[in-house]
Amino acid sequence: MGKPKKLKTPGDPNAKSPAAKAQDDQVMGTNSSSIVSKRSVEKIYHPTEPPFFRYFVSKYQRRAPLINRGYWLRLRVIDVLVRNFLQRPPREGKKRKVVVNLGAGSDVLPWQCLTRYGEYCDGVKFVDVDFPDLMERKRGVVMGEEGLRGYLGVIKIPEGERVVVLREVVKGVEVEREVVKRGSVVLDSDRYAQVGVDLRDLKALEQAMGEVLGGEKWREECEFVFVAEVSITYMEREGADGVIGWASTVGDAEFVLLEQILPDGVGHPFARTMLGHFDKLNTQLKSVEVYPTVGEQHKRFEERGWGQVKVWTLWEAWGDETFLSGEERVGLDEIEEFDEWEEFALFGSHYCVVRARTVGERVPAPVVHSAVEIPAEVVQTQVDETTGTRGQRRFAAAMEISREGKQSEIVNVLGLGTRNRLQSCDVFTQGEASGLTFGEGGPSSRMCHSLVDLGESVLLVGGRGSPSNPLKDCWLYEKRTNTWSRTHDLPVPVYRPAVTTLGTSGMALLVNGRGKSSTFDGCLLFHAEKGWIECDSRGDTFAARYGGVIGVNNSNGITGFSGIYAGGLVDALFTKEVMSWELDISDIKKPAITFTRLQPSADANPDASSWLVARFGATCVQHGNEFVLLGGVTGDHLLGHNDEILAFSVAGTEYKITRRLTSDVSPRALYTGHSAVVTADGRIVITGGGATCFSMGTFWNKGVYSLRLPGTGTAGALPHWTHDKTVDIIPGERSLPIQTRPHNGNSSIGIKTIERVQLKTADDFAKIVRSGRPVVLEGLDLGSCVASWNLKYLAEKVGSERKVVVHEAATQVMDFNAKNFRYVTTGFGDLAQKIEQGGRLYLRALSQEKPTEKPSVLEDDFPSLAGDFVLPEQLALVRENLFSSVLRLSGPVNMWLHYDVMANVYCQIGGSKRLLLFPPSDVEHLSFAPGASSSSIDVFSSLESPELAQTHPHEAVLGPGEVLFLPPLWLHTATPTSDKSIAVNVFFRDLESNSYATGKDVYGNRDLAAYEKGRQDIGRIANSFQKLPAEVREFYLLRLADELRRKARG
Ligand SMILES: C[S@@+](CC[C@H](N)C(=O)[O-])C[C@H]1O[C@@H](n2cnc3c(N)ncnc32)[C@H](O)[C@@H]1O
Helix, strand or coil: CCCCCCCCCCCCCHHHHHHHHHHHHHHHHHHHHHHHHHHHHHHHHHCCHHHHHHHHCCCCCCCHHHHHHHHHHHHHHHHHHHHHHHHHCCCCCCCEEEEECCCCCCCHHHHHHHHHCCCCCCCCEEEEEEEEEHHHHHHHHHHCHHHHHHCCEEECCCCCCCCEEEEEECCCEEEEHHHHCCCEEEEEEECEEEEECCCHHHHHHHHHHHCCCCCCCCCEEEEEEEEEECCCCCCHHHHHHHHHHHCCCCEEEEEEEEEEECCCCCCCCHHHHHHHHHCCCCCCCCCCCCCCHHHHHHHHHHHHCCCEEEEEHHHHCCCCCCCHHHHHHHHHHHHCCCCHHHHHHHHHHEEEEEECCCCCCCCCCCCCHCCCCCCCCEEEEEEEEEECCCCCCCEEEEEEEEEEEEECCCEEEEECCCCCCHHHEEEECCCCCCCCCCCCCCCCEEEECEEEECCCCCEECEECCCCCEEECCEEECCCCCCCEEEECCCCCCCCEEEEEEEECCCCEEEECCCCCCEEECEEEEEEECCCCECCCCEECCCCCCCCEEEEHHHHHECEEEEEEECCCCEECECCEEEEEEEEECCCCCCCCCEEEEEEECCCCHHHHHHHCEEEEEEEEEEECCEEEEECEEECCCCCCCCHHHCEEECCCCCCEEEEEEEECCCCHHHHHHHEECCCCCCCCCEEEEEEEECCCCCECCEEEEEEEECCCCCCCCCCCCCEEEEEEEEEECCCCCHHHHHCCCCCCCEECCCEEEEEEHHHHHHHHHHHHCCEEEEECCCCCCCHCCCCCHHHHHCCEEEEEEEEEEEECEEECCCCCCEEEEEEHHHHHHHHHHHEEEEEECCCCCCCCCCCCCCCHHHHHCCCCCCCHHHHHHHHHHHEEEEEEEECCCCEECCCHHHHHHHEEEEECEEHHHHHHHHHHHEEEEECCCEEECCHHHHCCCCHCCCCCEEEEEECCCEEEECCCCCCEEEECCCCCCEEEEECCCCCHHCCCCCCCCCCCCCCCCCHHHHHHHHHHHHHCCCCCCCHHHHHHHHHHHHHHHHHHHC
16 A cells, blocks of 8 residues: 555545535546446346446346447447457566456446456456545445455455554455555455545546555556547546646557547537436537547558557447457447447447557557548528427338329328327328328338338338338228228338339339348349249349348339349448449349449549448439439448438449438438438438447437428428328238138138137036136126126216226227337326327236236225126135236227236226237247247237238137136137227246246236246356357257257157
8 A cells, every 4th residue: 555645635535615516526427327237237148247237237138239239339449458468478578467447437447358268367466446435436336245255355445544454354254455545446355346436536546556556666667558449538638638748658558449429520420419318417429529530540640659450440440450340340230239320320430449569569549431532512401390299210111292283292101100009100291281081901010111102092011010020911092082002011021121113114123132040042032913023133142131221223114123232231241332233123923133233433543432422321313424322321421411312323334423412400410210212303201210339229310301402493492391190901801801811721720719618517618628628608798897887887886087097099909019008197087088088008917006016806996886796606716826817898900919928817897898819839939938928919910911821820709707717828819899898817827836927927827937047047058158159059959949849849
């Protein structure tokens, strides 16, 4: 220990004003959210490692995939740079390596290094530095947790005023307490120290380093890596630069800085959202505007004594083998499904990583591609702002509808809304009220689908629910009748395909797209009668991709077309390939497509040009013989405002960027997740769009953007667009009643009608339960409820004011996974009234006392009704093993397909319902995600589809007084066949009680304990193969899956 320190010295945190102290507290608060995200990454991505972050995060919260992926990358980058430092041979004359984490917060870098790279940590000292208050709290956690303390050996805790060394045992560990005047060192041990200083006080830092590194010669004896992960950016610029400059004076050192940048200035929508977020927290980023680019950061370090400086954006780091291999990059998608590529690129481009060394050869400053010389022209642009959340929709697709005698309308179809995937469209008009409504039937909610105008109709292709749920159904919207009709399915489900219309032929071309577990590598021609016809692919070969752009520029009528195909994602990296294609459909049965790889024109910088043209998630519009690209993201840098819209043309095997098309309209749009339409009068109209800006909020475009490209149409004011209304699409093919399921080769069997029986004794029922088959029970006495319950009676008995939480659905088909409904709290009287009026409401009663903990029981939750409902003698088994009895009231809404783990008797009291049931063995055909007890398939409308051909549907229609016995794990869904339905369903246990999971199970659908444990085991197994090549991993995992299947089938 060094000399005792004086209290109340200048810069001592104890001497701060209350305002300055409050500001420091807010800065310290930034650690709390960072640590929760890191815990989420630790649990999901590193399940086999000791969970060190857990000690600092009492309640695990699973973060969204985008945040997990971003933090994973952030942690990985630091991990690799520190690992490289630890693993390289020590420099001559140096006795010790030291890892100093500046603004460490609750980060657990030392423990991770000690477990991951233990053999390189001999003699290494880790020093965490942060404000004194935070460090003292961290010390408390470390000392209280054997899982942290156990790594550190004998610990010294300096305290007090005088130097006294005490030895004592704290929680079983011998601790040496060196009691000194309160200094900066709050904990010390051979391997690890904690220093509590304000980093603006470099003297105190310097002194503490001397203390923890044992004396005067620490500079000569040690070599250092300083890590500052999103920490010194909260300091005033002078302070942060001071730290960087000071660190370069300690001798042989490296500095690893990770912090935000503003590559396209403060005006970029991501930057605005990010800065707004930190403003709101009152933790402004102080250096970001001074060092907004990788170039400025490079200079910053060089000017402060660092001889070798290398800077990456996090987005560049994602693609750099220094930080992760190709296999790892692809493998991450198997750990957590992911399709937020635009948002990930925006995030990664706004963070930089600097690795600076005092020793080593100079690395030239990074090149910024947007500096490429290209002529610029201003595009006439107009924004028609919308109010509130109107028009907020991303990853939708738009179409123009023109009808005789009416101005044209733009309809932005389906996509992702503020909370969930939408089952609706936004209709934009030029002032007139739109009469647009859709008849029954249409595509279900989805995103990342495509719309292509075929003339009289518009073709909707594929799309997805979650990233692992691509869709193959395709639809035609008939402009004349405003109806959606299902057309030929794709041969494989895909989202983000490249799709284009082919002139006026009424056909469309699709190239690649993201499939379920791989990328679709084919090309398909859509023909309204013949369906999707596979094209023979010729010419240059290329890896299948998705999210690229396609355009057509030439046609010879209806047998030959040509165009471009650029960009997209291959193996979790954007490609910079640009290709041309020629399609020959002179033989419609055997269309042939020939691809040619294009090169940038000889006068261009090849790298820069290809990254400007090869994009992901852009839209592409043909304009004369140019292609105009709008937005999207690109592989190596952030597309700046001046590069967002640019035109290129193709000549022979070369392409050339012809002009930048700039616009200075305000507010500026974010061209990701947007939909673009070229209207009949040649304008480009952009609707929707925006992005989730990492953990810092979502940016939504605030209106409709209209663009007139130079040389198109007449100059003058552009038409104004207003958001007229939002129209629902009623999903499904209503014209196909479920009873018509054919008994042909495609269908395994027709729908089985569930047997009806009259129970005499309780024994009869016990036999039925043992048989495990569903049965409709007729003629039971359920009490007076069957005669007396109607909505008015219920409201009177329960009380109009009694609050209940109900599902409020926008469409008939509720989807639990897509959450296309809201939970609203309403009075019972209102509920009854709204259902009477046809409201799409569904009450599934919850426990009044503890709705999130206890299952609902009619007697407790609705005592005034309980006497009306009786479980008859024959159902004694249910009474004896009762788990819950749930009141259900509904209007015209379908309960989604799901299973319950408890057995139950569904007692219809008023109205009627049709239920479709599938035996548990059908689960593999009905799209239940692992661990989910609900599926998004609307079986009522898709029983016809070939995907359900392997299933075994059972059907029952229940009227008042009838009871359905539903065995556990039978998959089921219900639709009302009257305008309202009243039911009580009673869940009961029929397995050994220790088979059920312990803990809360409000709905009776918590999976069995053995399944929950099994899933964790599977995660572990999958992880143990993670480092192997993809083919080897797949081989063994499939073998294991096969073994499990054999065990399952006995
Ligand atoms: C966003 S947190 C990051 C923590 C950690 N580096 C990580 O990435 O998980 C920022 C940290 O920097 C620390 N910090 C900011 N300014 C500081 C200063 N002047 N002195 C000491 N610590 C500071 C804060 O207390 C906080 O713990």
